[in-house]
Amino acid sequence: xxxxxxxxxxxxxxxxxxxxxxxxxxxxxxxxxxxxxxxxxxxxxxxxxxxxxxxxxxxxxxxxxxxxxxxxxxxxxxxxxxxxxxxxxxxxxxxxxxxxxxxxxxxxxxxxxxxxxxxxxxxxxxxxxxxxxxxxxxxxxxxxx
Amino acid sequence: xxxxxxxxxxxxxxxxxxxxxxxxxxxxxxxxxxxxxxxxxxxxxxxxxxxxxxxxxxxxxxxxxxxxxxxxxxxxxxxxxxxxxxxxxxxxxxxxxxxxxxxxxxxxxxxxxxxxxxxxxxxxxxxxxxxxxxxxxxxxxxxxxxxxxxxxxxxxxxxxxxxxxxxxxxxxxxxxxxxxxxxxxxxxxxxxxxxxxxxxxxxxxxxxxxxxxxxxxxxxxxxxxxxxxxxxxxxxxxxxxxxxxxxxxxxxxxxxxxxxxxxxxxxxxxxxxxxxxxxxxxxxxxxxxxxxxxxxxxxxxxxxxxxxxxxxxxxxxxxxxxxxxxxxxxxxxxxxxxxxxxxxxxxxxxxxxxxxxxxxxxxxxxxxxxxxxxxxxxxxxxxxxxxxxxxxxxxxxxxxxxxxxxxxxxxxxxxxxxxxxxxxxxxxxxxxxxxxxxxxxxxxxxxxxxxxxxxxxxxxxxxxxxxxxxxxxxxxxxxxxxx
Numbered sequence: 001x002x003x004x005x006x007x008x009x010x011x012x013x014x015x016x017x018x019x020x021x022x023x024x025x026x027x028x029x030x031x032x033x034x035x036x037x038x039x040x041x042x043x044x045x046x047x048x049x050x051x052x053x054x055x056x057x058x059x060x061x062x063x064x065x066x067x068x069x070x071x072x073x074x075x076x077x078x079x080x081x082x083x084x085x086x087x088x089x090x091x092x093x094x095x096x097x098x099x100x101x102x103x104x105x106x107x108x109x110x111x112x113x114x115x116x117x118x119x120x121x122x123x124x125x126x127x128x129x130x131x132x133x134x135x136x137x138x139x140x141x142x143x144x145x
Numbered sequence: 146x147x148x149x150x151x152x153x154x155x156x157x158x159x160x161x162x163x164x165x166x167x168x169x170x171x172x173x174x175x176x177x178x179x180x181x182x183x184x185x186x187x188x189x190x191x192x193x194x195x196x197x198x199x200x201x202x203x204x205x206x207x208x209x210x211x212x213x214x215x216x217x218x219x220x221x222x223x224x225x226x227x228x229x230x231x232x233x234x235x236x237x238x239x240x241x242x243x244x245x246x247x248x249x250x251x252x253x254x255x256x257x258x259x260x261x262x263x264x265x266x267x268x269x270x271x272x273x274x275x276x277x278x279x280x281x282x283x284x285x286x287x288x289x290x291x292x293x294x295x296x297x298x299x300x301x302x303x304x305x306x307x308x309x310x311x312x313x314x315x316x317x318x319x320x321x322x323x324x325x326x327x328x329x330x331x332x333x334x335x336x337x338x339x340x341x342x343x344x345x346x347x348x349x350x351x352x353x354x355x356x357x358x359x360x361x362x363x364x365x366x367x368x369x370x371x372x373x374x375x376x377x378x379x380x381x382x383x384x385x386x387x388x389x390x391x392x393x394x395x396x397x398x399x400x401x402x403x404x405x406x407x408x409x410x411x412x413x414x415x416x417x418x419x420x421x422x423x424x425x426x427x428x429x430x431x432x433x434x435x436x437x438x439x440x441x442x443x444x445x446x447x448x449x450x451x452x453x454x455x456x457x458x459x460x461x462x463x464x465x466x467x468x469x470x471x472x473x474x475x476x477x478x479x480x481x482x483x484x485x486x487x488x489x490x491x492x493x494x495x496x497x498x499x500x501x502x503x504x505x506x507x508x509x510x511x512x513x514x515x516x517x518x519x520x521x522x523x524x525x526x527x528x529x530x531x532x533x534x535x536x537x538x539x540x541x542x543x544x545x546x547x548x549x550x551x552x553x554x555x556x557x558x559x560x561x562x563x564x565x566x567x568x569x570x571x572x573x574x575x576x577x578x579x580x581x582x583x584x585x586x587x588x589x590x591x592x593x594x595x596x597x598x599x600x601x602x603x604x605x606x607x608x609x610x611x612x613x614x615x616x617x618x619x620x621x622x623x624x625x626x627x628x
Contacts, residue, residue: 013596016526017243017362020369020519021250027373027514028257035261035379039268048271052331064289070302085302086278090271093282093331094289099302 051087055110057134062095062108069100069109069141071126073117080114088112100126111139146208147327147335153215154319155181155342158188160222165416166403171357175364178353179399183416185346186389186396189339190423192218193318194463200292200318201466211326243593244361251365254372255348258381262341265382270333272340272384279309280316280386281336287314287321288330298473311471313464315426316386336384343389344381347371347580350392354399355584358406360592366523367587371580374516376509380576386428387573393424393431394548395580397438398541402588405445405537411452414442418456426460430552430577435461437547441540477559477566488558498556501567505575516579520586527590535589545581 044050062068070088074081088110089097098104109128111119119139120130128141162183169176195214196205204210271277283295294300295317301308316339323335351371356364371377380388400417404410421438424431435457442453479485488494510516529535552574559566 010596013526013593014243016522017247017366017593020366020523021247023514023519024369024373024516025250025254025257025514027375027511027516027519028254028261028378030511030514031373031375031378032257032261032264034375035265035268035382039264043268044271045269046271046274046277048277049269049333052271065291082304083274085304086274086282089301090277090282090285093285094291094294096291096294096299097302098299 046083046087048087048090051084051091054134054136054138055088055091057132058092058110058138058140059095061132061140062092064094066108067096067098067104067106068092069104069106069126069128069143070097070112071100071109071122072112072114073122074112074114084112084114105143107143109141109143111141113137113139147323147329147332148338150211150215150323150326151335151338151342153212153219154188154192155184156188157192157215157218157222158184158186158190160184160219160226161187161191161419162416164222164225164227165412165419166400167410167412169354169357169403171361175353175356175361178349179357182346182350182353183396183400183420185342185349186392186423187416187419188218188222189319189342190315190393190419190426191459192322193315194423194426194459196287196318196322197292197314197463197467200287200321201470205287205292205321206290206325208325208328211322215322215326243597244356244365247362247365247369251352251368251372254369258344258348258372258378261378262344262382265379266337266340269382270337272333272336272382276336276384279312280384281320283312283314283317284320284324284336285331287317288324293470293472296467296471298476304476308473308476310473311429311468311475313386313426313428313431314467315423316389337382340382340384340388343392344377347388347392347395350395350399351580351584354395355587358402358588360594362594363587363590363592366593367583370516370520370523370583370587373510373514373519374579375511376505376572376576377579380573385573387576390424390427390431390577391580393420393427394434394545394577395584396420397424397434397544398581398584401438401442401445402538402541404442409446409449411449414446414449414452415456417442418453419459420456421453422457422460424460425457425464428577430548430574432464433551434544434548437544441543445537445540477555477561479558479560484560485558494557494563497563498553498567501556501571502553502575505571508572509575509579516583520583524586524590527593527595529589530591538585538588542585545578545585549578 070085072084074084100109111122113119114137119133123130123141127144129144130139131142132140159181162180166180169179192215199205199210199214272281278301286292286295295314296310298308298310320336320339324330348368348371352364352368355367397417397420400413400420404413404417407413421435425435439453439457443450474480479488506517556563556567
């Protein structure tokens with residue numbers, strides 16, 4: 001009787017092991033499919049890779065240990081305001097990128113723009129003259145004086 | 146060249162793990178797997194610590210300096226692994242047929258994990274948000290000779306959530322040293338490769354340590370629970386530090402348990418200390434874990450626990466120096482006691498943080514292959530062993546619980562918007578604790594073989610034998626015991 005109970009338990013354990021193995025594989029397959037779909041729908045989701053291409057010209061002109069001012073035409077209320085800044089910092093490191101304000105006025109500054117506009121005027125308004133417009137929304141400025 | 150730097154760090158780690166921990170119970174291949182997996186933490190960790198101090202000395206951009214440092218690390222590992230006298234356990238454990246079947250299933254699951262990683266990394270080679278805004282950008286500062294900027298609140302435009310001065314630099318340093326060694330500054334291939342190493346080491350350590358401690362079947366089951374954990378798999382390609390933190394936690398627990406099994410082997414206690422110290426060098430969450438784990442070591446090993454403290458020194462020293470040189474205030478911590486108390490006295494925060502953890506557990510996997518449900522089914526079927534047989538493992542819950550409470554406590558006092566803070570981090574915190582939790586639960590249940598009829602079960606044949614040739618020169622003596 002005890003032996004029968006034992007063999008029943010063993011069969012139940014084996015059944016659970018099979019179910020766990022199959023469902024675990026299913027779970028990992030599901031995770032894989034989710035990743036494939038995410039990668040298809042949102043490649044370079046935050047523009048970090050694109051930023052490397054866009055800021056390449058700045059890297060060639062500015063020394064690696066420099067500090068760079070930063071301004072943009074993106075509304076600070078938008079998520080893109082933060083993500084584009086961080087992507088720019090990632091692309092430009094080890095140069096330190098900082099938002100231009102009354103305290104921070106480094107010798108050079110970059111403009112990161114989402115649409116065409118008066119880039120020269122935007123720089124002048126902050127005390128910077130336009131050095132290079134790279135034609136992809138990235139503009140390099142130098143502080144007046 | 147970067148891949149040589151990666152390989153040197155891993156080899157150094159493997160040699161160190163082999164030398165310090167000796168041969169593990171079970172077949173030789175399981176022992177090698179445990180050592181390789183531990184090496185996946187120890188080698189990169191020590192390389193990162195050394196690279197940090199190299200950077201402080203102004204040599205962080207020197208390719209020759211980095212390569213010499215790695216060669217010295219390999220030599221140190223080799224010296225440690227040099228055969229010497231010692232006493233080690235050596236069991237020959239024959240796996241049951243079920244062990245092999247489940248291992249095959251686990252390998253299939255691992256295949257999907259690798260495909261998952263490949264798809265995610267191809268789509269987002271720069272990783273997820275924190276990768277390019279925290280971990281990899283700090284690596285760029287270090288590799289570019291501006292390590293001070295990696296520890297400054299100026300990074301991230303002073304924005305809360307982006308500027309974390311004093312965040313530990315294990316991952317960033319390890320990526321940076323490979324960029325320096327390879328001369329391929331900023332190339333995504335390095336962080337992608339590194340972010341694959343740590344989850345793989347976690348898989349191997351989880352499965353092989355349980356296979357060594359208990360049976361191959363339990364090791365394979367642990368592996369299966371991890372592959373179906375979306376909370377773990379989805380983090381792998383993110384290039385974050387959380388899975389690395391999980392590896393460090395797991396390694397510390399496995400080594401503390403092993404040291405207890407060897408009745409306080411000072412070399413294994415030292416190795417546990419290394420893992421404990423490195424856990425604090427990965428993320429701030431590692432600090433409460435490290436303190437709790439060192440306290441456990443003191444409680445369990447008394448005077449010998451000093452070796453855990455000595456082992457923890459590299460990681461803890463690096464953290465202490467970093468905190469000293471870091472400039473600026475961590476934005477998410479309250480700046481006054483009054484502010485802290487006010488937040489703690491808001492009951493809604495306690496409930497909201499609890500719900501956040503609960504939701505993360507629910508979201509940890511697909512409903513049909515949910516790791517918690519599968520784990521529960523296993524526990525119900527296999528049953529916990531009597532408390533007397535789980536005595537030493539019970540103590541190992543303490544660092545994990547302390548860490549979970551610390552993470553929970555941060556939510557209670559964070560100055561960031563709580564909804565945002567929970568939503569942007571709770572899954573990652575859970576991912577840190579996930580592998581140790583699986584290990585703790587499955588090391589406490591009976592192995593399936595316990596229920597199988599004689600002949601279907603694995604045999605446990607082993608005795609404790611003194612070694613005259615060290616870890617590599619052991620010979621087994623057959624002697625049947627109960628499985």
